[in-house]
Amino acid sequence: MFSVFRDLIRYNLEFAIGMVLVTIVVVFAALSFISPVDPTLIYMSMPDQPPSAEYWFGTNSRGQDLFWQLSAAFRNSLIFGITVAVLSRIISIAVGLASGYIGGWVDRVLMFINDIFVAVPIFPILVLFYFVLRNNMDSFTLALIMACFGWPFDARLIRSVAVGLKHREFTRHAVFSGMSTRKVLLEEHLPYVMPIVFATFMNNMLWSIGLEVTLAVLGFTNLNNPTIGTVLYWANSHSAMVVGVWWWIVIPVVLIVMTFLGLFLLAVSMNEYIDPRSRLRRMGA
Amino acid sequence: MQGYLWFVSKRLLQLLAVIFCGISATFLVTHLSPIDPVEQVLGRLSGRSNLPPEAIEATRVALTEMYGTNEPILQQYINFWLRLVRGDLGPSLLAFPTPAMELVGRAMPWTLGLLTTSTLITFIVGNLMGALAGYNPDNKFLKAFGLISMGIQPVPYYVVAFILLIIFGYFLPILPINGGFAMDVRPGFSWPFISSVLQHSILPATSLVLVGFGGWFLGMRALVSNVVNDDYVTYAELAGVKRETIVGGYVIRNAMVPQLTALAMALGGVFSGTIITEQVFNYPGIGSLLVDAVNWGDYSLVLAVSTVSITAVAGAIFIVDLIHPLLDPRVRAE
Numbered sequence: 001m002f003s004v005f006r007d008l009i010r011y012n013l014e015f016a017i018g019m020v021l022v023t024i025v026v027v028f029a030a031l032s033f034i035s036p037v038d039p040t041l042i043y044m045s046m047p048d049q050p051p052s053a054e055y056w057f058g059t060n061s062r063g064q065d066l067f068w069q070l071s072a073a074f075r076n077s078l079i080f081g082i083t084v085a086v087l088s089r090i091i092s093i094a095v096g097l098a099s100g101y102i103g104g105w106v107d108r109v110l111m112f113i114n115d116i117f118v119a120v121p122i123f124p125i126l127v128l129f130y131f132v133l134r135n136n137m138d139s140f141t142l143a144l145i146m147a148c149f150g151w152p153f154d155a156r157l158i159r160s161v162a163v164g165l166k167h168r169e170f171t172r173h174a175v176f177s178g179m180s181t182r183k184v185l186l187e188e189h190l191p192y193v194m195p196i197v198f199a200t201f202m203n204n205m206l207w208s209i210g211l212e213v214t215l216a217v218l219g220f221t222n223l224n225n226p227t228i229g230t231v232l233y234w235a236n237s238h239s240a241m242v243v244g245v246w247w248w249i250v251i252p253v254v255l256i257v258m259t260f261l262g263l264f265l266l267a268v269s270m271n272e273y274i275d276p277r278s279r280l281r282r283m284g285a
Numbered sequence: 286m287q288g289y290l291w292f293v294s295k296r297l298l299q300l301l302a303v304i305f306c307g308i309s310a311t312f313l314v315t316h317l318s319p320i321d322p323v324e325q326v327l328g329r330l331s332g333r334s335n336l337p338p339e340a341i342e343a344t345r346v347a348l349t350e351m352y353g354t355n356e357p358i359l360q361q362y363i364n365f366w367l368r369l370v371r372g373d374l375g376p377s378l379l380a381f382p383t384p385a386m387e388l389v390g391r392a393m394p395w396t397l398g399l400l401t402t403s404t405l406i407t408f409i410v411g412n413l414m415g416a417l418a419g420y421n422p423d424n425k426f427l428k429a430f431g432l433i434s435m436g437i438q439p440v441p442y443y444v445v446a447f448i449l450l451i452i453f454g455y456f457l458p459i460l461p462i463n464g465g466f467a468m469d470v471r472p473g474f475s476w477p478f479i480s481s482v483l484q485h486s487i488l489p490a491t492s493l494v495l496v497g498f499g500g501w502f503l504g505m506r507a508l509v510s511n512v513v514n515d516d517y518v519t520y521a522e523l524a525g526v527k528r529e530t531i532v533g534g535y536v537i538r539n540a541m542v543p544q545l546t547a548l549a550m551a552l553g554g555v556f557s558g559t560i561i562t563e564q565v566f567n568y569p570g571i572g573s574l575l576v577d578a579v580n581w582g583d584y585s586l587v588l589a590v591s592t593v594s595i596t597a598v599a600g601a602i603f604i605v606d607l608i609h610p611l612l613d614p615r616v617r618a619e
Contacts, residue, residue: 119300119303121556125310127575127587211557214443214561218561261439
């Protein structure tokens with residue numbers, strides 16, 4: 001695993017840049033653990049102060065120190081993205097491996113359900129949940145709902161790999177030596193799909209964080225919980241751009257672009273690494 | 286042909302299943318929640334005294350009838366479907382007593398126009414440029430293009446729309462940033478109205494194109510650069526087939542298959558992007574309607590928008606899937 005990592009850093013500029021960007025954002029988000037202020041409280045400092053030595057990112061119209069506010073917001077959003085990604089990965093690995101290996105009617109039923117989930121647009125459903133639950137909708141509930149819709153595409157990918165693995169020599173050896181189906185899937189096949197799982201993990205994080213931003217900007221999440229989306233929502237509702245509090249919009253936007261670009265580059269370079277043809281081309285073989 | 290018909294009927298069954306499950310999910314979400322929709326709506330209404338009492342009463346009757354809160358849940362479910370088939374989801378609160386479905390019908394053309402245009406532009410142009418970039422990996426201009434799309438592609442819809450809004454709202458006020466058409470023209474089939482609609486659609490469409498473009502470009506570039514070294518391309522080059530024919534006839538056609546699948550997958554995401562874009566530019570489509578409906582607590586309208594959009598997205602995916610076997614001989618053989 002470590003040698004793969006070293007190769008990627010050395011031969012793949014995209015991966016290196018992505019790694020740097022994500023590391024910066026993660027460190028920034030981790031700072032919120034030592035935050036001197038509670039990010040959920042308002043009017044704790046002078047409102048509308050521009051960035052200065054005292055307030056690195058300035059303060060917003062709600063009297064919050066933006067540096068700590070954003071730090072907490074990014075922590076919550078990253079944790080949210082990771083939660084969705086982990087939950088949906090579990091579903092997609094289970095469905096993909098089982099569907100590909102067992103085949104037959106199990107495969108058909110699973111893929112039928114899979115196609116249904118692909119075609120149901122998640123956004124109206126999420127809005128509906130918010131409409132019914134209002135502020136009882138905490139971020140874990142939201143993550144759970146998103147995870148239920150975030151697995152089908154990747155399950156298909158994993159299935160296509162699993163179908164190929166099924167006919168390989170070592171699978172037959174394992175079966176003939178009396179391994180149970182569950183063991184074959186978990187011990188023999190899982191390592192092969194791990195790279196795909198990692199690449200789709202990043203993509204899934206992007207998708208879920210983006211969706212959360214979308215919902216929050218429209219005001220369709222619990223607005224008292226600081227996330228990337230809710231910071232933008234409050235900046236919007238105070239017309240930050242119009243009244244000249246530009247740092248309230250510009251700094252979060254810059255950080256969001258960094259986060260998304262970083263995760264995206266990681267996903268792309270992992271995808272490339274999985275495909276040996278492009279890896280060889282890159283290493284100049 | 287026989288096989289294709291079989292394929293279509295299987296897909297059709299799937300489409301119906303999707304619509305059925307999606308709409309049932311909306312029904313379930315609204316009914317399994319601990320909150321009583323009728324009381325919630327009426328509670329929100331009584332806070333707004335600008336509605337006449339008969340409107341509140343009619344709403345109460347309509348809602349109680351619609352959700353049949355006193356009937357068993359199965360009966361409610363059957364009633365819901367019966368009403369839905371008639372296209373009746375009760376009156377909306379936003380524009381009482383206009384039926385919710387009528388409001389959706391009025392907003393639909395705006396969203397459809399915006400979505401169809403921007404999706405077609407992004408898909409066609411993105412794939413063409415991507416194919417060229419994959420076929421000519423050393424072209425400086427296309428390389429720069431790839432870097433730019435890589436930078437824009439992961440940025441959320443909202444941010445791109447907002448940056449456009451800032452640029453054209455504050456620094457370069459040359460394009461309208463608000464509404465579907467100017468206030469001073471009368472809607473109708475006349476040149477001032479049409480040109481106004483077109484002008485107002487430029488920015489929202491641009492933001493959708495900017496965000497969507499990169500994905501198609503990068504995806505196609507990766508696909509084509511893998512195909513370029515295949516034997517049949519080398520053979521065609523050696524046989525002296527024109528480059529345009531190779532790219533257009535062989536390479537794009539083969540790489541198009543996974544891209545079409547991706548298009549079907551992306552349609553749902555495009556829809557949620559439209560909602561944001563409409564909200565930012567105050568465009569009179571489905572997205573703005575949904576946001577208003579949620580903020581007003583307009584139950585019938587939220588249900589109407591959800592059911593219509595689920596049906597529309599599923600239908601669009603179905604149509605894309607029908608094109609699929611026409612391009613891919615492997616699927617056709619099945």
